[in-house]
Amino acid sequence: MEIPKIPLGSWIESIEAWLSLHFKFLFDAISFVIGQIVNGLEYVLREPPALVMIILMTALVWYIAKWRMGVFTLLGLLLIDNLGFWDPSMQTLALVLTAALLSVIIGVPVGILCSRNKSIQNVVTPVLDFMQTMPAFVYLLPAITFFSLGVVPGVISSIIFAIPPTIRLTNLGIRQVPEELVEAADAFGSTPAQKLFKLQLPIAMPTIMAGINQTIMLSLSMVVIASMIGAQGVGNIVYRAVTQTKTGVGFEAGLAIVIMAILLDRLTQNLIRKRKKAQ
Numbered sequence: 001m002e003i004p005k006i007p008l009g010s011w012i013e014s015i016e017a018w019l020s021l022h023f024k025f026l027f028d029a030i031s032f033v034i035g036q037i038v039n040g041l042e043y044v045l046r047e048p049p050a051l052v053m054i055i056l057m058t059a060l061v062w063y064i065a066k067w068r069m070g071v072f073t074l075l076g077l078l079l080i081d082n083l084g085f086w087d088p089s090m091q092t093l094a095l096v097l098t099a100a101l102l103s104v105i106i107g108v109p110v111g112i113l114c115s116r117n118k119s120i121q122n123v124v125t126p127v128l129d130f131m132q133t134m135p136a137f138v139y140l141l142p143a144i145t146f147f148s149l150g151v152v153p154g155v156i157s158s159i160i161f162a163i164p165p166t167i168r169l170t171n172l173g174i175r176q177v178p179e180e181l182v183e184a185a186d187a188f189g190s191t192p193a194q195k196l197f198k199l200q201l202p203i204a205m206p207t208i209m210a211g212i213n214q215t216i217m218l219s220l221s222m223v224v225i226a227s228m229i230g231a232q233g234v235g236n237i238v239y240r241a242v243t244q245t246k247t248g249v250g251f252e253a254g255l256a257i258v259i260m261a262i263l264l265d266r267l268t269q270n271l272i273r274k275r276k277k278a279q
Helices: 008-022 024-046 052-080 086-116 118-133 135-147 151-162 162-176 177-185 192-221 223-227 234-243 246-279
Strands: none
Touching: 008 024, 008 135, 024 086, 024 135, 024 151, 052 086, 052 192, 052 223, 052 246, 086 118, 086 162, 086 192, 086 223, 086 234, 086 246, 118 151, 135 151, 135 223, 151 162, 151 192, 151 223, 162 192, 177 192, 192 223, 192 246, 223 234, 234 246
């Protein structure tokens, strides 16, 4: 006797249709907020002349990561501008920064809740496992349904794909705070908020920053996939190069993504290192 197939796909599509029908106002509000953040960042990054932004970014990296990375930043950004990818690169950077910012805003509080409540952690952990192992292309389907085409579903997909490290490492960092320090804070009559903001978060900050670093890198890895649903930027150029078999263009655009990835990675790594030294 043949066992009938469980109509899991039909159930998922029914839930998707129900959510799309009854929570359209919520999805519209989310779309508006994310769109405004991306547009604002794009304006800040693209409106000034490229040379001005290159100098400002070089100065920032030089201050945080010393002169070697400052020189790399100057040469790398000048190369991006020379190849004609400055505007697409700034579009990509706006998308990545928006996804990373929202991932931190959502992920750090969730990580704090997980560190304080074992039951919440037991519920959240399998969800994070699901988010990290599900192919990223699958996220695009409901994102298109709820948010149409464009940059917003790209940001949403990036958040889903990139947020787990921030949640996991925030939870881990707070749980690794030495128990004797927590007990000493309790003995001195610290409130839970004081204990969190003056003891646990400062000590856990290097671990949390490591999670944020991974979130930024994962967000950047989603830019090409996000371009499949209308997100603009360098990822869109890579995607077009793949579909048209233009190896040279694809390599140039890919190099621009690599340069941005190195810059963002080294910046966050140096911030982590400085935080550890401060402790």
